[in-house]
Amino acid sequence: MRLLASAGVLTEGDKGDFGLTPVGECLRVGVPGSSRAMVMLFAGNRIQQLWKDLEYCVRTGEPAYRLRGLTDPFLDPLRTPDEEASFDAAMADFTRLAAVAIASVYDFSPFNTVVDMGGGNGALMIGILKANPRLRGIVFDQPAAAERATAQISQNNLAERCAAIGGDFFKEVPIGGDAYLLKHVIHDWDDERAVTILRNCHRAMTPQAKLLIIEGVYPKRIDQSAESREPRLTM
Numbered sequence: 019m020r021l022l023a024s025a026g027v028l029t030e031g032d033k034g035d036f037g038l039t040p041v042g043e044c045l046r047v048g049v050p051g052s053s054r055a056m057v058m059l060f061a062g063n064r065i066q067q068l069w070k071d072l073e074y075c076v077r078t079g080e081p082a083y084r085l086r087g088l089t090d091p092f093l094d095p096l097r098t099p100d101e102e103a104s105f106d107a108a109m110a111d112f113t114r115l116a117a118v119a120i121a122s123v124y125d126f127s128p129f130n131t132v133v134d135m136g137g138g139n140g141a142l143m144i145g146i147l148k149a150n151p152r153l154r155g156i157v158f159d160q161p162a163a164a165e166r167a168t169a170q171i172s173q174n175n176l177a178e179r180c181a182a183i184g185g186d187f188f189k190e191v192p193i194g195g196d197a198y199l200l201k202h203v204i205h206d207w208d209d210e211r212a213v214t215i216l217r218n219c220h221r222a223m224t225p226q227a228k229l230l231i232i233e234g235v236y237p238k239r240i241d242q243s244a245e246s247r248e249p250r251l252t253m
Contacts, residue, residue, distance in 0.1 A: 051115065055107035064101055092160065106166055110141040116201065117145025120232065126150045126197070129228075133158055133195035135187055135219065136203040140167035143199075144174050155180040156192055187215050193222045201232040 019036050022028045027042040038045070044053040059065065071082035078084075083091045097105075126132065126146060130153070134143045137157035147155050155176075157167040161184030168182040183192055188211065191198070198219050204212045219229055233252065240246045 052111055055104060055111050059104050059108040062101070062104065064097070102162070106139045106163070109138050110170075113138070113141040113201070114145060116232070117142045120201075121146050121149035124230070126153055129196035130154060131156065131195050132197045132199060133192055134199045134201070135159075135191060135215070136200065137167060137182075138163055140170045140180070140182060142201055143167075143180060144170065144176060147176055147179055148174070153179070156195065157182040158185060158187065158192055160184060160186070187218055189218070191218050191222045195223070195227060197228045197230055198223060199230050199232065202234075204231060205233060 019028055020030060022042070023030045023036065026039055027045070029037045029039055031037070043049055044051055045057060046052060047054055068082045071085055074080070074085060075082055081091070083094065088094060120142070127150065132143070132146065132153060133156045134140070135158050137143055137159050140157040143155040143157050147153055157164065157171070157180065159167065159182070164182040164184035171177055171180045171182060185191070200215070200219070204215065207215065216229075223229065235250050235252045237243070237245050
């Protein structure tokens with residue numbers, strides 16, 4: 019706890035009592051800008067264990083999960099339900115913040131239906147639909163994720179305007195969208211698999227539809243700047 023105090027997460031009182039700083043408040047559940055789920059994910063045993071394979075990654079340029087013969091880390095049979103829930107919650111917390119920014123800077127009014135590819139539990143689509151009351155949405159992800167998205171959509175009273183569909187975007191994607199979103203998806207895959215996703219989107223799209231790719235923009239050189247720690251989103 020004193021280490022966390024030295025890092026600005028906690029304060030230490032004269033009587034040995036500890037309190038939360040504004041940074042530490044972000045470790046709570048249900049507060050604006052909560053980062054608890056992200057900390058639980060990235061400081062959890064699964065990701066910490068992967069660091070032991072850093073030398074393999076540096077030497078080969080391959081992600082650590084390839085050592086176990088996996089081609090898709092999102093279909094890891096060893097991931098527990100708790101780890102799945104932690105991952106979902108972390109992505110949702112991050113995405114809620116991004117959804118506000120995306121909905122405020124991009125004009126979705128020309129579209130009738132937007133398809134969020136790899137949309138997880140629907141946090142991005144929910145944020146966009148709340149900002150655009152006439153818009154309809156589809157969240158597309160693996161079947162288990164789509165089930166969780168269905169629950170979140172219902173809890174936000176958006177079931178009449180949004181559906182969650184399970185599937186595999188390496189095989190095919192839903193048709194009928196005016197816009198297709200890929201937020202923080204393409205960077206997860208090598209060139210061959212990324213091209214497959216893009217081709218499947220193109221196959222499902224009408225000539226008038228748009229593909230919106232949302233990714234972080236990283237500086238050419240990493241240093242101690244805020245830009246290196248928090249790359250801006252672009253689409």
